[in-house]
Amino acid sequence: MHRFIISLLAVILSTSVRAQMMEPVHFTSQLKTLQGNEAEILFTAIIDEGWHVYSTNLGDGGPVSATFNIVKMDGAEPVGKLQTRGKETKQFDKMFDMELRFFEHKATFVQKVRFTKPTYTIDCYLEYGACNDEMCMPPTQVEFKQQGKSPAAAPEKGKAEVEKKAEDEVKAEEAIVADTVAVADTVAADSSMVTVPSSPEDALWAPVIDEMKAMGAGDSLTDHSLLYILLMGFVGGLLAVLMPCIWPIIPMTVSFFLKRAKSDKKKGIRDAITYGLSIIVIYLGLGLLVTAFFGSDTLNAMSTNAVFNIFLFLLLVVFALSFFGWFEIKLPGSWTDKVDTKASETSGLLSIFLMAFTLVLVSFSCTAPIIGLLLVETTTSGNWLAPALGMFGFAFALALPFTLFALFPTWLKQAPKSGSWMTTLKVVLGFVELAFALKFLSVADLAYGWHILDREVFLSLWIVIFALLGAYLCGWLKFQEDEVGGDIRKPMPVLCIMGGLVSLAFAVYMVPGLWGAPCKAVSAFAPPMNTQDFNLNTKTVEAQFTDYEAGMAAARAQGKPVFIDFTGFGCVNCRKMEAAVWTDQRVADRLTRDYVLISLFVDDKTPLAEPLEVTDEQGNTKTLRTVGAKWSYLQSHKFGANAQPYYVILDPITARPLTGSRAYDEDIPAYLDFLNGGLERYRELTK
Structure with a gap:
């Protein structure tokens, strides 16, 4: 009911205004020809003191916007939208609860048209709204009618080409004007603000894939990344071979295969090769399982997911602590016993495969941290081939010594014996995993903008980690496992001391990074420079x-x-x-x-x-x-x-x-x- 009363009062008010013959806005209209086959319809307003005329495109829920309307247009067509000229004022209006744009004293509304025939007929009008501080006029129309000969109409022949060229030019001009105005507001407000495009198919988003290919666009990153992952897997496999739970098994396993076929050395060698291939199949299957379970989209999404990266951070910390000897990661002993019993009961290729599977289970306590780090790196690469390729490199390196020692048994006599050097290697890998763990925490921190691990904090932690690693290799720092089975006062080998000095030098190298030095050697892992609070660079x-x-x-x-x-x-x-x-x-x-x-x-x-x-x-x-x-x-x-x-x-x-x-x-x-x-x-x- 109250809406009806308000509407009725508005009608009465507008009628009263008309009865008093109020004309606060005085419009004139004309057609102004331009170069070529274009012209402008100009609606020029002189506005009384205290009144204002609203601009174009104010949106719904506000006062009447100025609009251009066509009754009849033959021999001509509009080009672009209605434009305004004059001093436009912006002001927030409490009544409408929105920002309004309007003109005072004088305003000009311009509609560009293009002639398409030798003669033309134009019948159109401008509709506008005007208000003062006390009242508003109802929507008012300013008519424009004219006909005659086109001053510079395009010939009928070739008209389509001319029209298309002109239309493209107008669109480009409008885009430049609109974007130039938008960028002024955007830069002033926040250059990082995201604007969702009106359509992903507009000019900015139009595909240029064929053009890139024609220009010889090179995207070698994927090949480089896959090669890096393959090499990383191979190095991980070599490190796993040197672990205490695998290295002593090599001579026993190779000897078993050679004794198994004393009468037929070829069979023994064939069985050893089959054993190595079985190891590759098992670990490659693990990589393929990870790929199939997650998929390429999921792997890419997980690479920056906060929960996933924090989980990886904690997982690598656990692996590092296990290498430090604080606890041991073990699978249930019943699993190993069952697989070992099954291998003894069977024969042929299946028995060899089950023996390889037994090796995987037995060596889990040593290989799990290495495999875990490798899978973490490959899954966060976002490439669906990475887990399988990384596991292939790991398995190939792990199976290589079993096969080679079976082919050349005399090499076993020259192989180093197991000892305290394996414990040292485990501790070193523990420090490396601890350093890598910070990388994943940093990824989550950067993606979500937490700023808890900025560049100087990251570098500080790495400096401490590698300084402690250097102290350990030089013999100044000892772990619990170092006390087992040996004299802890025994000096470290020369090779370890040299490695310790390198680690200490690396820690010193990172110190200037706290003040903004590039530190290119760690730039791949450290957060970007713009996260550093104190930067002299x-x-x-x-x-x-x-x-x-x-x-x-x-x-x-x-x-x-x-x-x-x-x-x-x-x-x-x-x-x-x-x-x-x-x-x-x-x-x-x-x-x-x-x-x-x-x-x-x-x-x-x-x-x-x-x-x-x-x-x-x-x-x-x-x-x-x-x-x-x-x-x-x-x-x-x-x-x-x-x-x-x-x-x-x-x-x-x-x-x-x-x-x-x-x-x-x-x-x-x-x-x-x-x-x-x-x-x-x-x-x-x-x-």
């Missing part, structure tokens, strides 16, 4: 923008090409590139002076203002809920890549590549060629 390169749309708009406004850096808080190779390549003065000058640098973190867990629905390459619809998911989708959708670091140079107007992409490669001259090539291409296009 002024040569660091930091991105001007961490938002794609805002950065592209700024590049348009500044007239510079765009350098996009797809990176991640947990990306090891990204930190390496920043420390080894970006710190070069020539590279730093190019990035900061000639480009607009945009860093997009694909593992940023900041929630988007609104979830974004997208369709992937397989046609599946998915919802992007975080900033990192948005940038990850941009990289795969637009550029056809999903590994970091990934660098690409774009034209700020068309959002198309100026040259091929680059991935992880510490070749500074090649990186400079990449930057110079993109800059030269941009200058050619802008001439």
Whole structure:
């Protein structure tokens, strides 16, 4: 009922105003021809003192916005939207509970049109709203009617080409104007603010995969990463061989196979090779099981998940403590007994496979921390092949000595005997695992912005860890296991002392990093430089923008090409590139002076203002809920890549590549060629 009364009062008020012939706004209209086949319809208003006319696109729930309306238009067509000219005022209105935009004293509303025929007929009107501090006028219309010959109409022949060219120019002009206005507000407010695009299919997000391929875009990161994982698995397997629970088993196992077939040495060698292959199959199966259980998307998501990374941190700490001898990780003894009994009861290839499985169970206390570290590294790489490839490298190195000693039994006499050196090796690996554990805590800290493990805190902990490792190898620090079966006063071997000095030197090397030194040797593991509170290094390169749309708009406004850096808080190779390549003065000058640098973190867990629905390459619809998911989708959708670091140079107007992409490669001259090539291409296009 009260709404009806209010509406009735409004009608009475408006009628009263009309009866008094109030005309606070005085409009004139005209058609102004431009160059070519275009013209402008101008609605010019003179506004009485105390009154104001509202601008365009105020939104729902507010006063009447100025709009352009067509009754009939033949021989001409509108171009773009209604524009305004004059001094626009912004003010928050308590009654409407929104920010309003309006004009006082004078205003001009402009609608651009394009002639399409030799003659034209235009019948249109402008609808606007006007108010003062006490009252408002009802929506009012200003008519414009005109017909005649087009001053410069495009010929009928070729008209479509002319119209399309003009339309493209108008769209580009409108995009530049809109983005330039937006970037002023964005930069003033927060350059890291994320703006969800109106459509992932607009010009900024249009795929350029074919163009990147044609330019010879190189993405060698995946190959480098897989090779690194394979080598890391192989080294892990060699270390596992030297553990106390495996090394003594090698001569006994090889001797067993040789004695088993005294009459047929070939059979003994064949059985030993089968034994080694069985070890590979078992560990490779473990890697494939991890891949099948999690899948590539889950592995990539887990790589920066806080709970998962904290779990890995705690797991590696437990493994380190077990290597220090504080407790021993063991599987139930019944498991080993059952598998061993089954191996004795069977014959043929199955018995050999079960013997290999028995070795895996028996050696679990020594190999579990190494396998755990390896699986942690591979699962957090985000590559679905990594766990299987890492386990293959580990198993190959573990099975290699069994096979080689079976083929060449005399080598066993030259092999070192087990002893205290194995305990020393375990403790050293414990320190290494403790250092690696901090990396995973750092990944979670960076992705969620907790700031509990910034760069100087991380370096401080690493300095302490490697200083203690050096003290242990030099014999100044002892563990409980060192007291068992030997004289703790016995001096350490020369090799251990040399390793201890190297570890101490490494700890000293990291000390200047507390004041901002690059420390390139640890840049792959330490948090980025921008997390450091006290930094005397002024040569660091930091991105001007961490938002794609805002950065592209700024590049348009500044007239510079765009350098996009797809990176991640947990990306090891990204930190390496920043420390080894970006710190070069020539590279730093190019990035900061000639480009607009945009860093997009694909593992940023900041929630988007609104979830974004997208369709992937397989046609599946998915919802992007975080900033990192948005940038990850941009990289795969637009550029056809999903590994970091990934660098690409774009034209700020068309959002198309100026040259091929680059991935992880510490070749500074090649990186400079990449930057110079993109800059030269941009200058050619802008001439």
